[in-house]
Amino acid sequence: MEDYILQMKDITKTFPGVKALNNVNINVKRGEVHALIGENGAGKSTLMNVLSGIYPYGTYTGDIVYEGKECRFTNIKDSEKQGIVIIHQELALIPYLSIAENIFLGNERAKNSFISWRETKDKAAEMLKRIGLSENPNKQIIDIGVGKQQLVEIAKALAKNVKLLILDEPTAALNEEDSDHLLNLILELKQQGISSILISHKLNEVVKVADRVTVIRDGATIETLENDGDISEDRIIKGMVGRDLTHRFPEHTPKIGEVVFEVRDWNVYDPLIPQRRVIKDMNIKVRKGEIVGLSGLMGAGRTEFAMSIFGKAYGTHISGQLLKDGKEITINNIRQAIEKGIAYTTEDRKTAGLNLIDNIKNNITIANLFGISRNYVIDKGRQTKVAEEFRRKLNIKTPSILQNVGNLSGGNQQKVVLSKWIFTEPDILILDEPTRGIDIGAKYEIYKIINDLADSGKSVIFISSELPEILGVCDRIYVINEGKIVGELDKKDASQESIMKCIMNSNREVI
Known part of the structure; x- marks a missing residue:
């Protein structure tokens, strides 16, 4: 027994x-x-x-x-x-x-x-x-x-x-x-x-x-x-x-255009330790319809970089240039970032990405109230229509858009986060650990949504701690270590070994 x-x-x-x-x-x-x-x-x-x-x-x-x-x-x-x-x-x-x-x-x-x-x-x-x-x-x-x-x-x-x-x-x-x-x-x-x-x-x-x-x-x-x-x-x-999942990542043929977004000589200092430089002279370019990965070990500076771009949500003494469609832009706060067509989905959806005690409808529309308003008054009918559209398009599994977001599974919560930012109609979408804590089936659906966004002409910056995910999703990859770009790899040249080699080689240079 x-x-x-x-x-x-x-x-x-x-x-x-x-x-x-x-x-x-x-x-x-x-x-x-x-x-x-x-x-x-x-x-x-x-x-x-x-x-x-x-x-x-x-x-x-x-x-x-x-x-x-x-x-x-x-x-x-x-x-x-x-x-x-x-x-x-x-x-x-x-x-x-x-x-x-x-x-x-x-x-x-x-x-x-x-x-x-x-x-x-x-x-x-x-x-x-x-x-x-x-x-x-x-x-x-x-x-x-x-x-x-x-x-x-x-x-x-x-x-x-x-x-x-x-x-x-x-x-x-x-x-x-x-x-x-x-x-x-x-x-x-x-x-x-x-x-x-x-x-x-x-x-x-x-x-x-x-x-x-x-x-x-x-x-x-x-x-x-x-x-x-x-x-x-x-x-x-x-x-x-309930079925074989032979491909972890959906097939995707990118349609990549001209450079849409560029970051030049970007430096960011720690808000708690002002003398500590967290991001060091970073330069990246993102093209229309391209999914660009930011890969690196935890603590490399990926999130700090992304948040500093998004309306200086992180950091102090930030310097460098942001260019969109070839023209320099100035972004000093999150509202300006949204107005300039930049969106950022946080790695911590429960704390910073969603209002868990509010319903799906309000969470989806909160970042773009002008999109559901007339003369500064919210149009409830328009709000409901928008939320229902995203519920259908992103396959959010819920009996009602009036259900509290806190009652949804992790995968469906992430779809609400994506809906919120897609509704702001961004040109550049920064996704920070978008599949963290999500099962394999829900991940596949998120990957398809990301591919659809790229195919519609959006530029996507994709951050993940999982190397297979970076390799499976991204068209091009920047490797970050200790706040610096230490490698740039095209999809055809990228592998777990080549990414780790970039990191290890940079560590030897420091030593």
């Missing part, structure tokens, strides 16, 4: 008008890494919210059997007492508290109702050593990188005597080095007897660490696959989308 630490049996969860989970079953063996895979909106996070008590007993049907006993969790504290800890994609850390304070937040080391700071620091140091993080426990969270913050979340889970660790997209915001470190830590925890449920859209990572893979589609369990060494990403994709 199999030794299961967790069995979820016939779990059904319904929201008004939507059956999010339909008799879902998942069995997790003791001491295994179990991947939970599915497209955005498939029901993965809903299932984990049921397990952790975020959706309490009585709001769903079915049984949760944990360590051989049926459990009826009414809140997240109930599940944590049993050793079930969930780490969400959006980290639950307080930036201006120390690492030690965050590790024991809600789980304080106290005696006689007074916090023991000595024990807090000592225990935190013990947890940090266990996860291989050599940071001072007194250091503030804001002073460490995202990769280390993710490790602090795991230390926080270990401090709660975790037995079953749930990780929801843990590497979505991490670079390759930090991702590898985190995945290796998951395998180390497995050796210590800790079971893990891993939710990830990065299938190469799933294949690397998961013992078994359960696929969910449209709120139902499709299959559980054994990772016996022969499992492939294509096999997992077939389960996710």
